[in-house]
Amino acid sequence: MSTISTTDRTTDPDMDTGAPVNTGHLLRARRERMLSWVMPITLLVIAICLWEFLVWYNQVPKYLIPAPSLIAETLVRDFASLMASSWFTVRLTFLSLALAIVGGVLLGALFALSRPVELSLFPFAVILQVTPVVAIAPLILIYVDSTFAALLICAWIVAFFPILTNTVIGLRSADHNLRDLFAMYRASPWQRLRYLLVPSALPYFMAALRVAGGLALIGAVVAEFVAGTAGQHTGLASRIIESSFRSEIPRMFAALLLVSALGIVIFLLTSWVSHRVLGHWHESEIRREH
Amino acid sequence: MTGAPIIVLDRVSKNFGDVRAVEELSLTINEGEFITFLGPSGCGKSTALKMIAGLMPLTAGTITISAPTSDAEHDLGFVFQEPTLMPWASVFDNVYLPLRLADIGLGEATPRVREALREVGLTRFAEAYPRELSGGMKMRVSIARALVTRPRILLMDEPFAALDEMTRSKLNDDLVKLSDDHGLTVVFVTHSVFESVYLSTRVIVMAARPGRLVADTPLAAPWPRKEEYRTSLEFSTEARRISETLKGTLDVDDIDH
Ligand SMILES: Nc1ncnc2c1ncn2[C@@H]1O[C@H](COP(=O)(O)OP(=O)(O)OP(=O)(O)O)[C@@H](O)[C@H]1O
Ligand SMILES: [Mg+2]
Numbered sequence: 296m297s298t299i300s301t302t303d304r305t306t307d308p309d310m311d312t313g314a315p316v317n318t319g320h321l322l323r324a325r326r327e328r329m330l331s332w333v334m335p336i337t338l339l340v341i342a343i344c345l346w347e348f349l350v351w352y353n354q355v356p357k358y359l360i361p362a363p364s365l366i367a368e369t370l371v372r373d374f375a376s377l378m379a380s381s382w383f384t385v386r387l388t389f390l391s392l393a394l395a396i397v398g399g400v401l402l403g404a405l406f407a408l409s410r411p412v413e414l415s416l417f418p419f420a421v422i423l424q425v426t427p428v429v430a431i432a433p434l435i436l437i438y439v440d441s442t443f444a445a446l447l448i449c450a451w452i453v454a455f456f457p458i459l460t461n462t463v464i465g466l467r468s469a470d471h472n473l474r475d476l477f478a479m480y481r482a483s484p485w486q487r488l489r490y491l492l493v494p495s496a497l498p499y500f501m502a503a504l505r506v507a508g509g510l511a512l513i514g515a516v517v518a519e520f521v522a523g524t525a526g527q528h529t530g531l532a533s534r535i536i537e538s539s540f541r542s543e544i545p546r547m548f549a550a551l552l553l554v555s556a557l558g559i560v561i562f563l564l565t566s567w568v569s570h571r572v573l574g575h576w577h578e579s580e581i582r583r584e585h
Numbered sequence: 586m587t588g589a590p591i592i593v594l595d596r597v598s599k600n601f602g603d604v605r606a607v608e609e610l611s612l613t614i615n616e617g618e619f620i621t622f623l624g625p626s627g628c629g630k631s632t633a634l635k636m637i638a639g640l641m642p643l644t645a646g647t648i649t650i651s652a653p654t655s656d657a658e659h660d661l662g663f664v665f666q667e668p669t670l671m672p673w674a675s676v677f678d679n680v681y682l683p684l685r686l687a688d689i690g691l692g693e694a695t696p697r698v699r700e701a702l703r704e705v706g707l708t709r710f711a712e713a714y715p716r717e718l719s720g721g722m723k724m725r726v727s728i729a730r731a732l733v734t735r736p737r738i739l740l741m742d743e744p745f746a747a748l749d750e751m752t753r754s755k756l757n758d759d760l761v762k763l764s765d766d767h768g769l770t771v772v773f774v775t776h777s778v779f780e781s782v783y784l785s786t787r788v789i790v791m792a793a794r795p796g797r798l799v800a801d802t803p804l805a806a807p808w809p810r811k812e813e814y815r816t817s818l819e820f821s822t823e824a825r826r827i828s829e830t831l832k833g834t835l836d837v838d839d840i841d842h
Contacts, residue, residue: 472669480686
């Protein structure tokens with residue numbers, strides 16, 4: 296064993312740097328990771344306590360700003376119905392995101408493959424994107440029977456575009472020398488897609504996924520606002536409107552809290568996926584060592 | 586040492602729009618030769634190499650590569666100026682790529698990939714990712730990838746141009762050894778007179794606008810080259826001779842700025 300490794304070491308001056316083994320650095324990384332959780336949470340707790348205190352101290356009426364404790368109470372009291380609404384919004388958001396991914400990737404691949412297709416369809420994608428969804432939503436609600444389907448379409452329109460554009464850019468971003476190399480080794484179109492184009496597109500796709508995740512939620516909330524409380528099963532946004540009509544401010548806050556929580560979950564989820572997929576190689580996910 | 590013709594270029598021309606990148610290039614490369622293309626920037630060295638590799642259609646002329654005598658899956662290995670590695674794949678997977686594209690399974694490929702890595706001195710770095718390697722090591726991976734299919738011909742486009750002097754001479758020595766061990770025919774593009782004199786059995790000097798062959802100079806020094814050759818009188822004499830030819834190409838053409 297030693298013969299091989301010693302000859303290796305002497306063959307190249309580059310190699311004296313050795314393999315990256317560094318324990319002090321690992322400890323530091325762990326501490327940094329903990330800090331990145333502990334600090335924001337501590338700050339959040341302090342802010343909530345301050346809020347509670349200020350509301351109590353100034354005797355702010357609950358129809359103006361409810362205390363955190365009251366919001367929590369509302370959350371518990373209306374738990375079943377709020378959860379049903381959350382579930383509605385969650386389904387709406389994730390389904391529209393999933394459809395945006397499927398549609399965006401398929402259409403993006405088509406665009407990347409064929410210039411004429413791109414030139415003829417891209418303007419429509421742009422029109423869809425630049426027209427504010429609030430403006431189209433009422434029409435969609437009229438033309439589509441099922442409220443859920445109508446809401447889904449609205450959220451999809453918002454989330455779809457970044458996936459589409461980034462897939463197109465990503466699939467075209469493969470290094471031209473690598474393309475030549477694949478051509479030289481007579482790679483089949485499938486091999487080229489699998490081993491070159493898709494990996495090259497992944498960083499772009501992941502960036503789009505993070506944006507689209509947030510946009511899907513925004514699209515869902517906006518669409519629900521426009522739809523109002525029309526449907527029987529309604530989401531969190533309709534609960535916010537409904538509570539505002541009835542001046543049930545604590546319930547508004549509770550629903551708002553759940554919307555934010557959903558947004559955070561989506562953010563963490565997409566970040567996690569991105570890290571899992573790109574973490575071992577892409578600059579955007581690599582922690583620099585100093 | 587050198588054998589039958591392996592690559593024959595017959596009045597090869599290449600135009601890019603109005604630019605005449607290569608004009609009427611005729612050249613016969615024999616088996617076992619180590620040829621360098623030397624010339625100023627823009628004289629069509631890369632273009633000529635890419636045409637030999639079949640990566641670029643010719644405007645006129647023909648390039649013939651003799652039929653392989655062995656049953657190699659692929660005749661050519663190509664090394665680019667940049668390492669051109671896939672950043673998402675480990676060193677092993679990068680070197681495995683040509684075999685994978687030839688539908689060779691991991692079982693059969695693994696010993697060959699390991700062997701190629703051993704030859705370039707990177708046995709211990711099979712699992713590393715390109716970003717963890719130095720410039721010289723990346724270039725070694727690129728060479729291993731080109732050699733893994735056991736090609737007869739190795740085409741290299743200024744592979745060491747971006748490296749420091751020490752790493753470059755080390756890689757030059759290793760390349761001489763590798764090409765000798767494998768009986769490779771090498772076509773090597775460079776800007777450096779010293780590199781071309783040290784490495785090759787024949788220097789092709791090219792000039793720009795239009796890109797053309799101006800001198801075809803065989804070098805007599807015994808091959809494979811030894812370390813001592815670098816400091817020998819013969820080396821500096823040859824280097825001076827090649828420099829003179831090269832100077833001629835610059836005087837005529839490059840006054841338009
Ligand atoms: N894809 C291309 N499209 C248009 N013109 C090109 C293309 N590739 C090369 N050329 C032109 O052809 C000429 C020769 O280029 P080439 O890259 O072969 O030169 P080179 O000798 O390799 O130069 P360098 O030493 O700088 O790499 C140049 O004038 C260049 O501008
Ligand atoms: Mg070049």
